Amino acid sequence: MTGSEPKATPDLARELGLTADEYDRIIKRLGREPTYTELGLFSALWSEHCAYKHSRVFLARLPQTGPHVLQGPGENAGVVDIGDGWAVVFKIESHNHPSFIEPFQGAATGVGGILRDIFTMGARPIALLDSLRFGEPDDPKTRRLIEGVVSGISWYGNCFGCPTVGGEIAFAPEYAGNPLVNVMCVGLVRADRIFRARAEGVGNPVFYVGNKTGRDGIHGATMASSTFDERAEERRPTVQVGDPFTEKLLLEACLELMQTGAVVGIQDMGAAGLACCTSEMPARAGTGMEVELSRVPRREIEMTPYEILLSESQERMLLVVARGREEEVRRVFAKWELDAVEIGQVTGDGDLTVRHHGEIAARLPVKALAEAPRYEKPTAPPPWMAELRAFDPLTLPEPADYEEALLAVLGSPTIGSKEWAFRQYDQQVGINTLVLPGSDAAVLRVKGTRRALAISTDGNGRQVFLHPRRGAAMAVCEAARNVSCAGGRPLGVTDCLNFGSPERPEILWQFAEAIDGLAEACRALDLPVVGGNVSFYNETNGQAVLPTPIVGVVGVLEEAGRAATQWFKGAGHRLALLGPDAVSLGGSEYLWTLHRRLAGALAPLDLGLERRVQSAVQAAIGTELVLSAHDCAEGGLAVAVAEGCVTGRELVGGSVTLPEGARADLTLFGEGPSRVVVSVDPARVLEFEGLMAESAIPWCWIGTTGSERLRVRCGSTTVIDAAIESLEQAWRRGFERHLA
Amino acid sequence: MRFGVVVFPGTWSDCDFHYVVSEVLRQPVKYIWHRDRNLDDVDCVVLPGGFSYGDYLRAGAVAGRSPVVEALGDFVARGGHVLGSCNGFQILCEAGLLPGALMRNECLQYRCQQTHLVVENVETPFTRGLRVGQVLTMPISHGEGKYYADAGALAKLRKNGQIVFRYATAEGQVTRTANPNGSLESIAGVVNEEGTVLGLMPHPERAAEPAMGSTDGLLIFQSLLGSLVEDGSFLKR
């Protein structure tokens, strides 16, 4: 069979996505021409997706270590110690392109992939969060995308049995041709029972477990090969289809087997499938591996070695098992009605040897596959940056009616309630979820301890577009601030970097700047980046997405019972605004909603102050001095206060007085970092003031909760006096009205 | 009272029920594998939520024909109690242990949300600690929870008092808008004629601790314990 395959040539290499230089490099490294199958291996493992060719040099700038870090980048997911013998495993992944081609299955298999990344580490997944970006929702095509993506996430997560507890959905025209589907997963593991993707121990057997292999998702380049005949149609590579039920069985079987001590190393077959596992696992361990492809369980006939190696069929894993424990593997997987087949063993020769019916289809040093080229391509700031930032939003007319303006911003699809989406997600399975979707961060208890986890994902493409470095730093701050607003102490970060083509200098500049921003903020907040994902080439016809780093932060609360939520808890509570005054309408939701403009400068970011504000909020929540805490993000202070009124189970009004001076739209809707609105029991005002004084942060009282209306004054002028029901309606319908 | 929580391939509320029974109610509990037919050492079998066998074909269809469910017939005949929640309810209907069937939600979407249930019959072991008209708060989480039975079967259910819970407003009003899935007559839970097998779509195990937002789910267990344990621990009516 191998004999009939096409010969490797520079042309074929190019069709498979390798450059002429890369092809030369392969020949030099091997000292010979690669076989067709070998070329396929290189093309997959040296792809941007697997090898991070264009990003690796930049990613190295991120802080990746810290006292709690048990595993940083380099494995399937990062691991952070949370005390009491427990560790939390988390990572975020994108599935943007597949979701655009087939929204339901694309999003579903995105969930499946990130779940596997978590449970290969030995952790039980306890939470999913999804960060989604779409074009404007009044376009019917976008609506279908949203419906498909949300129902795909719902189907996979619900059927598998992991709650979806948070995430975000935002809209901008730049995402119309390239929606973003990023999913984060968090799992729990005993700190001393972490598994890694390493093929240790020469002679240990290698097991293939899980679903059978089909032609799903194989690089389209196979089509170009001359082995294709009249049955080409039948062999066409196909879209990946998810099977959450099999994934659930795979989870239970893997965790059960891990308990026995038989597992030496394990990796999920994600991108580039078997090729990736059989080369990365030995590469990490400094070993080699030999496999016999005819033993791989298949669901289609006449698959070539190339196809078997590169198939991206879902719900599969590769296990390295201690020699002599094979029966245990077979027994556990048989119990869960899954295939588990010994397909090879770990070798000491440093080679990946692939046989098909005994015949060698590929034999390559695993190091060669792992040593993809790294590029540092040129970067250049886009020429339009300066002009865009120079725009002053205050040159636009002031709104005639501020109440209308508030209703419009509160009812914009980006700010409006996302209940339409998350009521389709199981939020509670596992009975850990203390704070459900709808507050700044989700909170999950850790059973058997007093602790809880607070988790949030955030990212604001507009801000990064206008100022990649500061915008990216703000994304870290915002995600961490959300965790702080739930009472959590942020412990670690995972990030998903969604950008256009890195081969364009201005995109790579955005990327490099964003990395520097992430790095600065993470250093200032002592937050190691323990894993993440880069998604380049999010562009269609030269239109790139807004540069969108999504930041996921996990934090810990010492007392689960003290978790805070964002909504007001009743009448008569004092309202305080913590943080700096400086805000800007540049890149704001207000500017977009009312004027359809994306321009202007961002507010300044003081990372030291950010840190102090977050510590103050954590301390206030930890000592139960505040009854609610909500960070000021999109929509500014006015929206933060209005959300305090309308997002809880009971509506609570409020009366707020803000300083005069700036134009009211800037005061109300200006956006800036490091700002939090809290409500305080009047009986504890003195204690609260004491804590604020100690914290050395700017803050002020801004009003009280109560009544059926939200009244906002700037100085002595009443600018908003709205019935809270009308605010609630606007917020509740803001997103949903575009769908059904 | 000894509980057994059944585990099918694809079940996911098993651990939650196990936790509530052992950690909150402090009762003995074990897992029962779906291939087991031996139910001798338990008094109450719980069929938990999840997607048994992926719920492919129809929710609960394949599990409804599994060995453990086949053994439930005898178990019930011997006086055993069965509680099926969510997927467990679907399985009981598919197996014919309860009348009716569960169809796709009328909105054609999955729904995970808090619901209120009004209690209709307090003569069953699962509800004897409750009052008629009492409102319980418990979440649902399902895509196929619309209860259906034909007119004859519904009439019989009504006549026998087999309708135990209906979806209602927080005040106990049975209204169209309080019905989250389009169930006929807002039916959320039914029992067999003897009252020893209860199926309901909501999740009592998710409403069993103050931290989870409601403890009303415990009332079902406490009723059950009161009805079988002679220590008078169950709630006074």
Added chain:
Amino acid sequence: MRVRVLVRLKPGILDVQGAAVKRALMGLGFTEVADLRVGKVIEVELDAPTAAQARARADEMCRRLLANPVLEEYTIE
């Protein structure tokens, strides 16, 4: 031997999915649609000595698993 099983909701039962598809088609301008129902088709490849026996087995499959008699009816082709 190949058998085709069609499973449909019984006539009296509201087909919500069918109604939704019909509405969507009307929205796309297919106003001539008078009625629409959605069911399942299950195609089974099975070993059986005769077509009649294959049918008989398929019928048994339907009764035991493939159709829920409370909701559905089936035909074998």
Added chain:
Amino acid sequence: MRVRVLVRLKPGILDVQGAAVKRALMGLGFTEVADLRVGKVIEVELDAPTAAQARARADEMCRRLLANPVLEEYTIE
């Protein structure tokens, strides 16, 4: 006029439902099942002057809504 549309997964696409149902049938003793695939049947009642025109419209419905071209293929009967 009545048209029957059958929508099935394209060959090569994993039929998770079919695989699960097949396994379940085997478990119930129907070991003769060699292959099983699950699809949708959509029965449309529509106004059309001729059978050919009804088919043509149904074909358009399939292309615009009833079948997902990335995953599914359809036949009209």
